[in-house]
Amino acid sequence: MALITTKEMFEKALNSDYAIGAFNVNNMEIIQGIVEAAQIEQAPLILQVSAGARKYARPVYLTKLVEAAIADTGVDVALHLDHGEDFEICKKCVDDGFTSVMIDGSKYPFEENIRLTKEVVDYAHDHGVVVEAELGKLAGVEDNIKVDARSATFTDPDEAAEFVERTGVDSLAIAIGTSHGAYKFKGEPYLDFDRLKTIHALLPHTPLVLHGASSVLKEFVDRCNQYGGEIPGAQGVPEEMIREAVKHGICKVNIDTDLRLAMTAEIRRVLAENPGEFDPRKYLGPGREAITRMVQHKIRDMLNASGTR
Numbered sequence: 071m072a073l074i075t076t077k078e079m080f081e082k083a084l085n086s087d088y089a090i091g092a093f094n095v096n097n098m099e100i101i102q103g104i105v106e107a108a109q110i111e112q113a114p115l116i117l118q119v120s121a122g123a124r125k126y127a128r129p130v131y132l133t134k135l136v137e138a139a140i141a142d143t144g145v146d147v148a149l150h151l152d153h154g155e156d157f158e159i160c161k162k163c164v165d166d167g168f169t170s171v172m173i174d175g176s177k178y179p180f181e182e183n184i185r186l187t188k189e190v191v192d193y194a195h196d197h198g199v200v201v202e203a204e205l206g207k208l209a210g211v212e213d214n215i216k217v218d219a220r221s222a223t224f225t226d227p228d229e230a231a232e233f234v235e236r237t238g239v240d241s242l243a244i245a246i247g248t249s250h251g252a253y254k255f256k257g258e259p260y261l262d263f264d265r266l267k268t269i270h271a272l273l274p275h276t277p278l279v280l281h282g283a284s285s286v287l288k289e290f291v292d293r294c295n296q297y298g299g300e301i302p303g304a305q306g307v308p309e310e311m312i313r314e315a316v317k318h319g320i321c322k323v324n325i326d327t328d329l330r331l332a333m334t335a336e337i338r339r340v341l342a343e344n345p346g347e348f349d350p351r352k353y354l355g356p357g358r359e360a361i362t363r364m365v366q367h368k369i370r371d372m373l374n375a376s377g378t379r
């Protein structure tokens with residue numbers, strides 16, 4: 071039992087019929103809920119930490135909590151920095167013991183993204199840490215009015231091949247129509263599968279990563295709404311589309327919003343049904359169980375990863 075890199079899990083998952091879930095963590099209950107699910111499902115696991123999560127929990131807490139979860143359960147975990155925006159935060163995480171970092175240079179011009187990614191790859195590889203980069207921009211819901219306009223920001227397959235070749239990056243996040251958060255599409259959900267297939271054909275040995283992969287399941291949106299707090303117009307990527315993407319080279323699937331919805335819906339239910347309750351354990355406990363159920367569902371029914379560890 072240890073902190074491990076994604077190298078072996080990606081080698082196994084590449085060109086297989088399953089993908090690895092990468093779940094965002096912010097506190098103890100979320101970490102415990104996810105790790106328990108991976109343990110039950112016997113699935114490989116990536117826990118990822120955003121800059122916002124590091125700021126919220128303070129960096130040392132999340133690293134120590136993940137170490138504690140490994141010691142407690144015996145589950146191997148890859149600890150990954152999500153959306154590192156510059157060299158400094160990637161270096162900090164490498165130095166703090168992360169086994170994987172993402173450098174997100176997607177907002178920069180191609181050459182600058184290559185330069186920055188290469189700088190992180192050189193440092194991380196020297197320290198035995200793997201690197202994910204991003205090429206193409208994940209569009210927001212407002213960009214979804216016209217698919218044509220939106221697809222201009224999608225990952226260019228030839229650029230993707232050149233990018234991987236010149237940076238030596240270990241995995242690549244691509245833009246094919248997903249976006250972060252609970253408001254992904256205004257009209258029909260749309261992912262550019264032809265583009266994904268082309269990228270995968272050009273980069274058959276590179277694990278591809280899908281960000282913004284939450285499905286914003288109706289059951290949880292309805293429950294949030296039922297117990298107060300409207301989330302009008304929320305729409306995610308149908309799980310069937312994620313399953314299809316996994317068949318064409320997507321090896322790592324990033325999920326945060328679905329965990330937030332599951333946990334919050336359950337906490338709202340408990341507090342609505344027990345208005346006199348003020349012991350945090352009485353609602354955080356059920357919140358943690360809701361995380362476990364959601365992660366088990368994702369691993370088993372969407373990622374097809376049960377029993378692959």
Ligand code: G3H
Pocket residue numbers: 094120121122123152153250326327
């Ligand atoms: O991609 C973003 C993740 O959902 C993390 O979100 O920056 O609010 O922690 P955050």
Ligand code: 13P
Pocket residue numbers: 094152153249250251252280281282283284285324325326327328
């Ligand atoms: P969601 O907002 O769709 O859960 O995406 C999370 C993500 O991509 C984290 O990097």
Ligand code: ZN
Pocket residue numbers: 153250281282324
């Ligand atoms: Zn993301």
